[in-house]
Amino acid sequence: MSSSNDSIKKTIIVAFALCLVCSIFVAAAAVGLKPIQNTNKDLDRKRNILSAAGMLEPGKSVDEIFDTVETRIVNLQTGAFASDAEIEEAGINPATYDQTAASKDPQLSVALSGENDPASIKRRVNYSSVYLVKSPEGEIDRIILPVHGYGLWSTMYGFMALKNDYNTVIGFGFYAQGETPGLGGEVDNPNWKALWNGKEVYNDNGQAVLRLAKGGVDSSDPEAIHKVDGLSGATLTSRGVTNLVQYWLGKEGFSPFLAQLRSEGAQ
Structure with a gap:
C-alpha cells in the first residue's frame, strides 16, 4: 500500500x-x-496601407516606401487635425496608436446605438489616424483612411485611399475579416477590389452615397459612379460594406475633415 x-x-x-x-x-x-x-504586426499594417493606396513596388521594402507616408491624428469631433496639446492630453503616440483599444476606452470614444450605429461598431473613437502621401512640393497627393464595420459574421477592418479631391477612390481593401469563404469572403478578391478605383464617394449635395449594387452596376446608370458590384450570394456582407463606407465617410466619420481639406485646397 x-x-x-x-x-x-x-x-x-x-x-x-x-x-x-x-x-x-x-x-x-x-x-x-x-x-x-x-x-x-506593424509591417503588416504598413503593407495594407500602401496596398490600398497602390504604392507597393517590387524591389522596394515596405519600410522604405512607408517613409514617404505621414501619419496624422484627426479629431473626429471637430473635423480637424488634432493639435500637439490634444494628442499629449489624450496620451496618444501617432506612430503606435491602437484605435481598436481606444474604442473600448470611454475616455477616448463615444457609445453608439440604433440608427446612430449603421456599421454596428458600438463605439466610435474620438481620434483617428489618417495617412497622407505628399507631392515633392509638400501638397497632399492622396489620403488613406481606416474604416471598419460588421458584415455577416465578423467586423471587417480596412483602408480606403482617396485622391486629393477627397472624393475619388484610388483603392479599397480589408486586412481583417471573417466572412464566408467564396461569398462574403470575396471582399479579398483582387478583381472585386479593383472595381473601387475611380468611384466617387459623395454626390453633388456632399452626401456619402458610395454603395454596393445588388446584381451589378449598369454602366448606363447615371449613378454608376457611386456604385460597385455587390458580392454575389452575400447580401448581408454587401450591406455591411455599404454601411461602413457610408458611416466612416459620412458626417459622423471623416466627412467634416475631408470637407475642410477640400476647402483649404480651394483657397
Whole structure:
C-alpha cells in the first residue's frame, strides 16, 4: 500500500515539475518573441496601407516606401487635425496608436446605438489616424483612411485611399475579416477590389452615397459612379460594406475633415 502511495506521489511530482518547466519555456518564448510579433504586426499594417493606396513596388521594402507616408491624428469631433496639446492630453503616440483599444476606452470614444450605429461598431473613437502621401512640393497627393464595420459574421477592418479631391477612390481593401469563404469572403478578391478605383464617394449635395449594387452596376446608370458590384450570394456582407463606407465617410466619420481639406485646397 505504501509503495503504491509512493508511486502516485512520485507521478504527481513529476507531472507538476514537467508542467512547471513547460510553462516557463512557453512564457519565455512569448516574452522573447513579443518584439518580433510587434514588428511583424506593424509591417503588416504598413503593407495594407500602401496596398490600398497602390504604392507597393517590387524591389522596394515596405519600410522604405512607408517613409514617404505621414501619419496624422484627426479629431473626429471637430473635423480637424488634432493639435500637439490634444494628442499629449489624450496620451496618444501617432506612430503606435491602437484605435481598436481606444474604442473600448470611454475616455477616448463615444457609445453608439440604433440608427446612430449603421456599421454596428458600438463605439466610435474620438481620434483617428489618417495617412497622407505628399507631392515633392509638400501638397497632399492622396489620403488613406481606416474604416471598419460588421458584415455577416465578423467586423471587417480596412483602408480606403482617396485622391486629393477627397472624393475619388484610388483603392479599397480589408486586412481583417471573417466572412464566408467564396461569398462574403470575396471582399479579398483582387478583381472585386479593383472595381473601387475611380468611384466617387459623395454626390453633388456632399452626401456619402458610395454603395454596393445588388446584381451589378449598369454602366448606363447615371449613378454608376457611386456604385460597385455587390458580392454575389452575400447580401448581408454587401450591406455591411455599404454601411461602413457610408458611416466612416459620412458626417459622423471623416466627412467634416475631408470637407475642410477640400476647402483649404480651394483657397
